[in-house]
Every structure is written in structure tokens, then in C-alpha cells.
Amino acid sequence: MKKSVGMMLSGALLVGLLSACGGGGSGGTGEEATGGSETITLNAIFMKQAGYSEDAINEATAQFMEQNPNIKVENTFVPYESLETKILTSNGNLDVALIDAPWTAKFVEAGILEEVTDKLPDADRADIFEGALSAVEYGGKLYGMPWLNDTKYLFYNKEMLEQAGIAEVPATWGELLEAAKIIKEQNIVEYPIVWSWKQAEALAVDFASITESFGGHLVTDGQPTLNDPKNIEALEFMVQSLQDGLSNPNSREFLEEDVRGTFSSGKAAFALNWAYMYNLANDPNESSVAGKVGIAIDPGTDGIVSASTNGGMGLAIPAGSGHPDEAWQFIQFLASKDFQKAHAKDAMPIWKSLFEDEAVIATNPDLVNVSKEQYKYLINRPQVPWYGELSTELQVAVSKALLGNVTPEQALNDLQAKAIEMVE
Incomplete structure (x- = not known):
């Protein structure tokens, strides 16, 4: 487990920075929501005390729903200590879940995660730190999107x-x-x-x-x-x-x-x-x-x-979600470069290219530079069920x-x- 400070940008600034967020790492328009007028609901679970603050996640969620009026997202925040159990006992009631790196193998073997290997474009994969990707990989396949990047x-x-x-x-x-x-x-x-x-x-x-x-x-x-x-x-x-x-x-x-x-x-x-x-x-x-x-x-x-x-955590789609495509769309919105750039002071980005961004460097020059070096030497706790x-x-x-x-x-x-x- 890791803890980090939830420093928050103002809602107005967040909206401006996230205006281009959407599916894909570089940020899309987010306008490819569900067809028709029927509203679907996504249930997402996060942890309370680490990484991005609840306010930041909820503000980004509101922005996502504004851009995708046919999708409603309901977020739940629980302590880290109960997060794994909540996911294991969700019984198909979750669409998006924050998972810790040591859980991936266990969850995959239990059949409770959707594979998303083909959903992440090669260009995005090449721009993500390998250590961050490894948090949601098992058996050579991808079972989530890296999100929190820490060590x-x-x-x-x-x-x-x-x-x-x-x-x-x-x-x-x-x-x-x-x-x-x-x-x-x-x-x-x-x-x-x-x-x-x-x-x-x-x-x-x-x-x-x-x-x-x-x-x-x-x-x-x-x-x-x-x-x-x-x-x-x-x-x-x-x-x-x-x-x-x-x-x-x-x-x-x-x-x-x-x-x-x-x-x-x-x-x-x-x-x-x-x-x-x-x-x-x-x-x-x-x-x-x-x-x-x-x-x-x-x-x-x-x-x-x-x-x-590796203290990284990823956003995954639990098996049984009735809306995996919309869930992935929401995940991509939260993992976008725009969101992570806006909150670089809260958590280091998963994207290599953001470590060359002047605005990101300005948030914490020493930490950014040290992180670039430390990420070369990330190791995982044993990835076994x-x-x-x-x-x-x-x-x-x-x-x-x-x-x-x-x-x-x-x-x-x-x-x-x-x-x-x-x-x-």
C-alpha cells in the first residue's frame, strides 16, 4: 500500500485542462458515447487515501458525464484495506475497479477481470513506462490500464x-x-x-x-x-x-x-x-x-x-460488467495525458512523454528527474496467484x-x- 497527498486543482482549471480528454492516451473528444438516448450507469470503485483525491476524481467524472450525456458514473471510495475484498465480492456489480499490482495474477486466475490487450494502441503502449504496464499484465496479456505510478x-x-x-x-x-x-x-x-x-x-x-x-x-x-x-x-x-x-x-x-x-x-x-x-x-x-x-x-x-x-495501480474492468466498452472509455478518460498532467503534483504520470513536459517538470523538478531514473529499476512483488x-x-x-x-x-x-x- 502506498499513501500520497491529494492536492487538488480548482474545478475551473480542471475543466479547462480536461476539455480534450477522452478515449486514448492523447485525449479525444469523448463524444463517442453510447448510441441512442438510453442512459447507462457505470459503477466504479476507488480507494480513499492514496493517489488522486476524491474531489479530483469526482470533478473529472462530472466532466466525463458532461461530454457523454448517455453515461452516468457512480463512484465509490473505500479504504485500501477493504478494496480487494469489495472487488472479489462485487458479483458483477462493478464496471471499473482500481487494482493493486499484486492482485492482478490472483484476479486473472479467478476469472474476474476482462482482458484488454487489444484495446490499448501500440503508440500508447510505447509511451507508458514498462513498470507501470507490468502492474496490470499477467501471462503476457493486459488486464487493465495503468493509472497510479509510484514507487x-x-x-x-x-x-x-x-x-x-x-x-x-x-x-x-x-x-x-x-x-x-x-x-x-x-x-x-x-x-x-x-x-x-x-x-x-x-x-x-x-x-x-x-x-x-x-x-x-x-x-x-x-x-x-x-x-x-x-x-x-x-x-x-x-x-x-x-x-x-x-x-x-x-x-x-x-x-x-x-x-x-x-x-x-x-x-x-x-x-x-x-x-x-x-x-x-x-x-x-x-x-x-x-x-x-x-x-x-x-x-x-x-x-x-x-x-x-512497483507501487503502481491500474483501472480494470471486472468480468460481468454489462458495459465494458463504456467502462474502457471512462478508464481512458481518467488515464489520459490531460488528466495526469493536471495532477502531476499528486502522482507521477504513467506517460514517458509527460516527463519532458515543462508544466509537469515545474510541479516537482527534483522528483520528476529522480522518478525518470528510478522507474528504470522497478521490480514487482511476486506476480503469483x-x-x-x-x-x-x-x-x-x-x-x-x-x-x-x-x-x-x-x-x-x-x-x-x-x-x-x-x-x-
């Missing part, structure tokens, strides 16, 4: 690094620990690094990134490889950072908002978090370190530049190691045994 970044306190005499932002996890040790020894801050390592999906997100950056894989060719030596090495790094007092011990109970609060209050030099933190950490009304916040790609290891978990069960067990296993109850090797050996049972 985690390394945030750092520029002033603290300068005080410590650290000239270069850490590029590897080893360098991160070395920098943290210098900062701690100089009493600049007690615990230089803060993470969201509570027993929750946030922990699975970070573990997936770190293991990949060490050269490991949680699943290989559809089979669990959790106790791969590289994965054990990655978990040993996490544990060691706590044992050495370099990572905040409360990280084991922290989620992303706790990380933001700790970093923004000046109690950490480094933090891993989603893009939303950049604006808030630089807002003097929200942060005591505003103006001191730097952002960089996630560290790697020797030979591996970086790896960062049993990911939900695996994630639950992974959180337990990794938490035990972080608490010192078992060794990293034992934790991942036990997890591997349980994962094998999931596949059988």
Missing part, C-alpha cells in the same frame, strides 16, 4: 549530511550504513535511518526491494526461492542496521506515515518512502525540515544500481528476524517451507 525513494536531510561532512548521497546499502554511522557518532541524530517495517504490506514492499537489490528473488519461474543466499544476506543487512543502532528500533512498528512524521520532525537523516512524502516534508506547515529535504533513487549493491518495488498468502507469512517471518527471535536464515528457511505448501 519508494531514498529521502535524506541535506543539512545533516552537510554537518557530518558527507558529500555524496549513499548509492549502496553499505554506503548508507557508513553514512548513518558517521551521523550517529557525531550525535547529529540518535537513529539516522527510519523504515516502515511494521508487520504489514509495507514490510513486504521494502523486503522485496532490498532482496532484489542484493541480487535475490522471492519467486523464480513461479516457484518460491525465499531462502536464496542473497535474500538471507538482505535480511541480515536489515537486522544488522537495527542491532547497530543505525535504524530506528520503532521502525518495527512504523508504517509510512510514521516514517514521514519521524523524518519531518528532524529525527532521521534517511528514510525510504513513497513520493507523496516529498511535498509534505517540504511543506513548512507539515515539517520542521522543509527546504532541507533531498530525494534520490534507492541504494543498490555492487553491480546492482537500484531496485524499487498465491501472493496474498505469501505476503502474510513473509511479514511474520521477517518480523521475527527483525525482533531477534530467529536468525535471518532460519526465518527464510521456515518461510520457504510454508511457501512450497502454498504452491502444491
Whole structure:
């Protein structure tokens, strides 16, 4: 799960910017609505707390309905934690659904998503980041339209690094620990690094990134490889950072908002978090370190530049929708370049070309430039139908190691045994 700030443009500005929105990435007129005078209703479900704000989505929906008077759209917003269940139990009552990347395989295997491979033009596909597309792909086919494009970044306190005499932002996890040790020894801050390592999906997100950056894989060719030596090495790094007092011990109970609060209050030099933190950490009304916040790609290891978990989400058409063509039309409207350009401050666009747009760059020059680089190193959490069960067990296993109850090797050996049972 990820959180981001729902910053909203005014309705008037949104209408102006979206006036050309419609089907297709470049934005059409949206005038190819249903034939005849009969009005059809689309039911769409989104999540409350992440990405584009409810107001922004509802304003865009109103604009879509104005351009397509034969289509009525009713939006529902639910917490992320209940979104998957709502989709699974919708019984054909949904036409558009926001889906998280780890759900795609499970939903496809369950037969509850419409395939849309042939609906996305090649020109649009070529302009979308591969990492964003992969969030809604399974078995070489497309089951949705990328919409939210996000991943985690390394945030750092520029002033603290300068005080410590650290000239270069850490590029590897080893360098991160070395920098943290210098900062701690100089009493600049007690615990230089803060993470969201509570027993929750946030922990699975970070573990997936770190293991990949060490050269490991949680699943290989559809089979669990959790106790791969590289994965054990990655978990040993996490544990060691706590044992050495370099990572905040409360990280084991922290989620992303706790990380933001700790970093923004000046109690950490480094933090891993989603893009939303950049604006808030630089807002003097929200942060005591505003103006001191730097952002960089996630560290790697020797030979591996970086790896960062895909936090992207897509808009899909649940099987059983009575109006798949109109649903796709609405999806294309929301995913259009015009909409994403208008809300580039809320979430990074899925479209490569928008990263060269001066208006988009102006919203967050540092974040835009770093994102272009970080998106080259996106990785997915295992895209297997049993990911939900695996994630639950992974959180337990990794938490035990972080608490010192078992060794990293034992934790991942036990997890591997349980994962094998999931596949059988």
C-alpha cells in the first residue's frame, strides 16, 4: 500500500485542462458515447487515501458525464484495506475497479477481470513506462490500464549530511550504513535511518526491494526461492542496521506515515518512502525540515544500481460488467495525458512523454528527474496467484528476524517451507 497527498486543482482549471480528454492516451473528444438516448450507469470503485483525491476524481467524472450525456458514473471510495475484498465480492456489480499490482495474477486466475490487450494502441503502449504496464499484465496479456505510478525513494536531510561532512548521497546499502554511522557518532541524530517495517504490506514492499537489490528473488519461474543466499544476506543487512543502532528500533512498528512524521520532525537523516512524502516534508506547515529535504533513487549493491518495488495501480474492468466498452472509455478518460498532467503534483504520470513536459517538470523538478531514473529499476512483488498468502507469512517471518527471535536464515528457511505448501 502506498499513501500520497491529494492536492487538488480548482474545478475551473480542471475543466479547462480536461476539455480534450477522452478515449486514448492523447485525449479525444469523448463524444463517442453510447448510441441512442438510453442512459447507462457505470459503477466504479476507488480507494480513499492514496493517489488522486476524491474531489479530483469526482470533478473529472462530472466532466466525463458532461461530454457523454448517455453515461452516468457512480463512484465509490473505500479504504485500501477493504478494496480487494469489495472487488472479489462485487458479483458483477462493478464496471471499473482500481487494482493493486499484486492482485492482478490472483484476479486473472479467478476469472474476474476482462482482458484488454487489444484495446490499448501500440503508440500508447510505447509511451507508458514498462513498470507501470507490468502492474496490470499477467501471462503476457493486459488486464487493465495503468493509472497510479509510484514507487519508494531514498529521502535524506541535506543539512545533516552537510554537518557530518558527507558529500555524496549513499548509492549502496553499505554506503548508507557508513553514512548513518558517521551521523550517529557525531550525535547529529540518535537513529539516522527510519523504515516502515511494521508487520504489514509495507514490510513486504521494502523486503522485496532490498532482496532484489542484493541480487535475490522471492519467486523464480513461479516457484518460491525465499531462502536464496542473497535474500538471507538482505535480511541480515536489515537486522544488522537495527542491532547497530543505525535504524530506528520503532521502525518495527512504523508504517509510512510514521516514517514521514519521524523524518519531518528532524529525527532521521534517511528514510525510504513513497513520493507523496516529498511535498509534505517540504511543506513548512507539515515539517520542521522543509527546504532541507533531498530525494534520490534507492541504494543498490555492487553491480546492482537500484531496485524499487512497483507501487503502481491500474483501472480494470471486472468480468460481468454489462458495459465494458463504456467502462474502457471512462478508464481512458481518467488515464489520459490531460488528466495526469493536471495532477502531476499528486502522482507521477504513467506517460514517458509527460516527463519532458515543462508544466509537469515545474510541479516537482527534483522528483520528476529522480522518478525518470528510478522507474528504470522497478521490480514487482511476486506476480503469483498465491501472493496474498505469501505476503502474510513473509511479514511474520521477517518480523521475527527483525525482533531477534530467529536468525535471518532460519526465518527464510521456515518461510520457504510454508511457501512450497502454498504452491502444491
